[in-house]
Amino acid sequence: MDQNIEKFDLAIVGASLAGNYLCFLLANTNLRILVIEEHKEIGLPFQCAGIVSQKLVQLIDIPKDIILNRVSVAKIVAPSGKFIQLSGDENPYVIDRIALDRLFYEKAKNHENVRFYLGEKFESFKYIKDNHEKFVLLKTSKREVKAKMLIGCDGPLSLVGKILGIKNKVIYASQIRMKGTFNQNNAVMYFDPKWKELFGWIVPEGNQIYRIGIASSKKIATKFKLFTKTLGIDLKQKIDQQGGIIPFGMMNKIAFDNILLLGDSACQVKATTGGGIVMLLTCAKIAANCLIKCFKTNNFSKKFIKINYEKLCASKIGKQLKIHYIIRSLLEVFTKKDFEKFFQIIKTSKIEHLISIYGDMDFPKEIIFKLIKNPLVFTFLIRFILKDPHLFIKLLKILFKR
Numbered sequence: 001m002d003q004n005i006e007k008f009d010l011a012i013v014g015a016s017l018a019g020n021y022l023c024f025l026l027a028n029t030n031l032r033i034l035v036i037e038e039h040k041e042i043g044l045p046f047q048c049a050g051i052v053s054q055k056l057v058q059l060i061d062i063p064k065d066i067i068l069n070r071v072s073v074a075k076i077v078a079p080s081g082k083f084i085q086l087s088g089d090e091n092p093y094v095i096d097r098i099a100l101d102r103l104f105y106e107k108a109k110n111h112e113n114v115r116f117y118l119g120e121k122f123e124s125f126k127y128i129k130d131n132h133e134k135f136v137l138l139k140t141s142k143r144e145v146k147a148k149m150l151i152g153c154d155g156p157l158s159l160v161g162k163i164l165g166i167k168n169k170v171i172y173a174s175q176i177r178m179k180g181t182f183n184q185n186n187a188v189m190y191f192d193p194k195w196k197e198l199f200g201w202i203v204p205e206g207n208q209i210y211r212i213g214i215a216s217s218k219k220i221a222t223k224f225k226l227f228t229k230t231l232g233i234d235l236k237q238k239i240d241q242q243g244g245i246i247p248f249g250m251m252n253k254i255a256f257d258n259i260l261l262l263g264d265s266a267c268q269v270k271a272t273t274g275g276g277i278v279m280l281l282t283c284a285k286i287a288a289n290c291l292i293k294c295f296k297t298n299n300f301s302k303k304f305i306k307i308n309y310e311k312l313c314a315s316k317i318g319k320q321l322k323i324h325y326i327i328r329s330l331l332e333v334f335t336k337k338d339f340e341k342f343f344q345i346i347k348t349s350k351i352e353h354l355i356s357i358y359g360d361m362d363f364p365k366e367i368i369f370k371l372i373k374n375p376l377v378f379t380f381l382i383r384f385i386l387k388d389p390h391l392f393i394k395l396l397k398i399l400f401k402r
């Protein structure tokens with residue numbers, strides 16, 4: 001073993017939100033932390049619509065200037081153009097995502113025990129033994145380093161995950177920012193069977209600037225063009241354009257010997273919206289506690305990490321992510337007519353009001369429980385239940401397991 005190889009307690013791959021926040025949470029410990037990021041600048045490329053529920057401020061202290069806008073209405077548009085409007089106490093934040101990624105980097109980077117290697121690509125890892133102790137040897141584009149724990153915060157296409165045999169199903173996103181005259185208080189979601197797997201969106205950033213995008217599993221460029229054409233948007237007016245990848249599914253296996261996965265690499269993302277910020281911040285706190293325990297007890301086994309991280313994440317967000325996935329699976333088979341009918345039911349009964357009161361962007365269990373108790377909704381859903389009773393049983397199990 002080369003004695004010149006640098007040795008760290010933790011090596012975090014990825015300095016986006018998950019990696020930076022985890023590093024910040026642990027920066028005040030005496031753990032030696034390395035963060036490896038392939039891009040030279042934190043926060044870039046920008047790839048986010050930046051809409052986050054008010055849980056954000058319960059999870060982190062956030063400077064005012066990171067919040068660009070708040071929306072009071074979620075407008076959900078059916079393929080025909082008919083829409084429902086949901087308002088309530090949620091008032092989601094529209095954030096400056098680049099600034100949020102940089103916030104935790106700035107807070108962590110000057111600690112003596114923390115090092116960031118930017119513009120350096122993680123390439124592979126293998127387990128090694130050193131003085132009878134198990135370590136992870138990482139190879140980057142510039143060097144080899146040794147760490148007791150490796151944390152994969154390397155996003156939807158995680159290489160750390162791939163080497164461990166974990167592969168996320170992904171969908172693709174395309175977004176522009178442009179000046180416009182839409183409503184500054186409305187976040188709009190456009191549902192259509194044409195936009196498979198997700199929806200089109202308009203998110204008001206403030207100052208009459210809007211983030212307009214769409215995500216889909218296939219032909220994203222064509223669908224984006226079609227979507228913006230339908231909205232009558234002149235693409236020449238764009239300020240800038242972003243692409244991006246969103247993991248799609250339920251949370252993966254995230255605990256391994258000397259390794260854990262966090263954030264998009266762990267698929268800690270809502271399948272209904274592609275939103276991952278609240279989920280990853282929640283899981284980062286669990287990961288930080290788990291890592292402190294690992295070093296306190298000198299236990300880095302998969303079993304220990306599973307008990308102190310994977311299971312706690314599953315109980316905090318796992319069931320909710322399953323519900324998001326089941327809702328998404330249902331929306332996947334909706335025809336144009338189904339959307340119309342469902343919207344009509346929501347409009348004509350008192351459900352719009354119910355969603356406004358009980359709707360939770362992140363944790364939908366309560367509202368789903370209330371919705372399927374409504375006879376009109378239940379009757380509408382019967383056809384889908386018969387098509388896939390297994391999925392429905394799964395949903396009932398999650399809802400009734402308190």
Ligand SMILES: Cc1cc2nc3c(=O)[nH]c(=O)nc-3n(C[C@H](O)[C@H](O)[C@H](O)COP(=O)(O)OP(=O)(O)OC[C@H]3O[C@@H](n4cnc5c(N)ncnc54)[C@H](O)[C@@H]3O)c2cc1C
Pocket residue numbers: 013014015016017018019036037038039047048049050051052120121122123153154155156158159173174175213243244245246262263264265269274275276277278280
């Ligand atoms: C278009 C779009 C819109 C979105 N809108 C929202 C939204 O409105 N609300 C919301 O909550 N969520 C949204 N999301 C999801 C949210 O952005 C993600 O959940 C979040 O960014 C995940 O953070 P992360 O740190 O886990 O991963 P990422 O942000 O994907 O970061 C991974 C990091 O790892 C680095 N990396 C990868 N591989 C390597 C390697 N081999 N070596 C070194 N570095 C590596 C990358 O460069 C990157 O910096 C959106 C996503 C997209 C794509």
